[in-house]
Amino acid sequence: MKSKKKHTNQDFEVVDGIGKYMDDDIQRIIEGKQLELGDRELPPFDEYRIYKNIQEAVMREEKRKNRRIRMPLFFKWTVACAIVLLVIGVGYNFYQSHNEANLVYREVCAVRGEKLLVLLPDGSRVWLNADSKLTYPEQFAKYNRNVTLEGEAYFEIAENKKSPFQVLAENVKIQVTGTCFNVKAYASDKVIKTTLDEGSINIGHVQSRRPMQQMLPGQTAVYEKRSNVIKIKTDRYHDDASSWKSNRLIFRNASLKEVLTTLSRHFDIEITVKNEKIASFTYDFVCKGNDLNYVLEVMQSITPVSFKKISEYTYMLNK
Numbered sequence: 001m002k003s004k005k006k007h008t009n010q011d012f013e014v015v016d017g018i019g020k021y022m023d024d025d026i027q028r029i030i031e032g033k034q035l036e037l038g039d040r041e042l043p044p045f046d047e048y049r050i051y052k053n054i055q056e057a058v059m060r061e062e063k064r065k066n067r068r069i070r071m072p073l074f075f076k077w078t079v080a081c082a083i084v085l086l087v088i089g090v091g092y093n094f095y096q097s098h099n100e101a102n103l104v105y106r107e108v109c110a111v112r113g114e115k116l117l118v119l120l121p122d123g124s125r126v127w128l129n130a131d132s133k134l135t136y137p138e139q140f141a142k143y144n145r146n147v148t149l150e151g152e153a154y155f156e157i158a159e160n161k162k163s164p165f166q167v168l169a170e171n172v173k174i175q176v177t178g179t180c181f182n183v184k185a186y187a188s189d190k191v192i193k194t195t196l197d198e199g200s201i202n203i204g205h206v207q208s209r210r211p212m213q214q215m216l217p218g219q220t221a222v223y224e225k226r227s228n229v230i231k232i233k234t235d236r237y238h239d240d241a242s243s244w245k246s247n248r249l250i251f252r253n254a255s256l257k258e259v260l261t262t263l264s265r266h267f268d269i270e271i272t273v274k275n276e277k278i279a280s281f282t283y284d285f286v287c288k289g290n291d292l293n294y295v296l297e298v299m300q301s302i303t304p305v306s307f308k309k310i311s312e313y314t315y316m317l318n319k
Contacts (some may be wrong), residue, residue: 179201263295
C-alpha cells in the first residue's frame with residue numbers, strides 16, 4: 001500500500017515559486033499600473049503545452065487528494081496573470097503575420113469562486129468574474145477586435161480607432177474604440193447589464209437593423225431577453241457594477257434569489273432555501289467579499305433568516 005504523501009505548506013511554496021519568476025509586467029498588472037510592452041522580444045516556446053501541463057498537474061493533484069483545494073484570492077489572481085500573460089505575449093508575437101482566415105481562438109474560464117485577469121493581444125485588459133468565459137483570437141484581425149463573453153467581465157480597452165473592439169454577449173453587441181465598462185451577461189439572468197465608466201460605447205441587438213444606441217459615462221443599459229428591448233438610463237450607482245473587481249459585495253434592494261445567486265458564484269457554495277415564504281425578502285448592504293460567515297451574519301441581522309452549514313460547500317437557509 002502506498003503511503004500518503006504530506007504536503008506541508010504546499011500552497012506557500014507554490015506562491016513563493018511564482019513570485020520568484022514573476023516579471024515586471026505581471027507585477028504592474030497586479031498593482032493596477034499601465035502596462036508597457038515596448039518592442040521587447042520574447043523567447044519562443046510552446047505556450048499551449050506549458051499551459052496544458054500546468055492544468056493537468058493541478059487536476060492530478062486534486063484527484064489524488066479527492067477534495068477541492070481553495071486558494072487565497074490573491075494567489076488566484078497571480079496565477080491567472082502569469083499564465084495568461086505568457087500565453088498572450090508569445091501568441092501575439094508569433095501570430096502577428098497571420099491573416100483573418102487563420103485566426104486561432106482561445107477560451108479563458110473563471111470557475112465559481114475564482115476571478116481572472118486576462119491581457120489581450122492588443123494590450124487591453126479584461127477582469128473575468130466567477131463562473132464566466134471569454135473567447136478571443138490569439139491575434140486580432142486587422143480591422144476589428146471581436147471577443148465573446150459568457151458571464152461577467154470588466155473591460156479596459158486599448159484605443160484603436162482603425163480597429164473597433166466588439167463584445168458579443170448572447171444577443172447583445174457592444175462596440176468601442178477605447179474605454180472602460182462592465183458587462184453582466186449570465187445565461188441564467190433575465191437581463192444583460194452594461195455599465196459605462198469611461199469613454200463612449202454603442203450598444204444594440206445582434207440581429208437588429210436599427211442604429212445602435214450610444215452610451216455615455218455613468219449610464220447603464222439593460223437588455224431584457226424576453227422582449228429584446230434595450231433601455232439606457234443614468235445610473236447613480238454605476239460604480240457598483242464593477243465592485244466585484246475589488247472583492248466587494250454591494251446589494252441595493254436586491255431580491256433574496258439575486259443575493260444567493262451572487263454568493264454561490266462568489267464563494268463556490270450551494271444554498272438551499274427550505275422555506276419558500278422568505279423569497280420575498282430584499283437586501284441593502286455593502287461588505288467585503290472575503291468572509292462568507294460575515295456576509296451571512298449581515299443577512300441574518302437584516303431579515304429573520306438563519307443559515308445552517310450542512311457541509312463545507314453546502315448551506316441550508318430557513319426562517
